[in-house]
Amino acid sequence: MSRILNKYLTRIHKWAGLVLSLQIVFWFGSGFFMTLFPIDQVRGRHLVEKPVFSLTDTDLVSIELAMTAYDGKLTGARLANIAGRPVFILLGDNGTMMLDARSGQSWDGVGEPDIRRVAIESYKGEGTLSALLRLDVAPKDYRGALPVWQASFDDHAKTRVYLDPNTAEVRSVRTRLWRVFDLAWKFHIMDVTGEDNFNSWWLRLASGAALMFALSGVGLLWFRIVARPRRRRPRVV
Numbered sequence: 001m002s003r004i005l006n007k008y009l010t011r012i013h014k015w016a017g018l019v020l021s022l023q024i025v026f027w028f029g030s031g032f033f034m035t036l037f038p039i040d041q042v043r044g045r046h047l048v049e050k051p052v053f054s055l056t057d058t059d060l061v062s063i064e065l066a067m068t069a070y071d072g073k074l075t076g077a078r079l080a081n082i083a084g085r086p087v088f089i090l091l092g093d094n095g096t097m098m099l100d101a102r103s104g105q106s107w108d109g110v111g112e113p114d115i116r117r118v119a120i121e122s123y124k125g126e127g128t129l130s131a132l133l134r135l136d137v138a139p140k141d142y143r144g145a146l147p148v149w150q151a152s153f154d155d156h157a158k159t160r161v162y163l164d165p166n167t168a169e170v171r172s173v174r175t176r177l178w179r180v181f182d183l184a185w186k187f188h189i190m191d192v193t194g195e196d197n198f199n200s201w202w203l204r205l206a207s208g209a210a211l212m213f214a215l216s217g218v219g220l221l222w223f224r225i226v227a228r229p230r231r232r233r234p235r236v237v
Contacts, residue, residue, distance in 0.1 A: 006220070016212040020206065027188060030187045043178065044173035047173055050122065050170055060102060061101060067090065072093045077090050081169070083110045096166065110166070118168040122161065127156075132149065142162050148171060157176055159174070
């Protein structure tokens with residue numbers, strides 16, 4: 001009986017070790033890949049320049065004066081560059097209000113021509129704008145707020161710039177390297193779908209294999225140390 005149990009424990013230990021070794025290869029391989037590139041290069045920061053305005057610019061109305069134009073309880077205010085113009089963005093219990101920072105007058109926002117111009121002016125790569133889409137469903141390489149404008153460029157990096165539809169600010173930059181890096185990260189954390197699913201079959205398989213590997217190893221160790229028949233020494237006459 002002990003021999004049969006030892007045999008099955010050995011098989012379980014080997015197969016569980018095989019599954020676990022594959023996951024270890026994914027861990028080490030993906031981790032090694034992610035160390036090869038600077039994070040700023042992965043994020044594509046060198047491909048986009050975000051121009052800003054300063055509150056000290058002399059041709060702007062004071063932010064204190066702009067804040068008085070908000071009807072309601074104000075919770076925040078900031079200066080932003082929207083479509084090449086300085087705009088005060090006021091936040092509060094009545095939603096978002098935008099004011100032209102030079103005239104102090106209310107401003108309705110940006111349209112597609114403004115988004116297109118900002119995307120082209122912000123982009124510092126070698127390609128040209130190939131597509132401009134307003135998205136209400138997030139693509140695989142974007143996890144921010146919706147809706148969002150997606151500006152695609154025909155460069156070698158397959159750059160995509162995502163812009164805020166209300167402010168024309170660049171939310172994120174995605175390149176081919178970022179997408180490969182993101183896939184490596186998903187393999188590294190065992191979440192290929194990117195949905196933070198801790199009940200996936202892959203995670204169950206890997207964790208189950210690790211548990212079986214450990215338990216079968218303990219069983220085999222017990223057989224080797226405790227249950228293995230000891231050889232009898234010949235009697236010396």
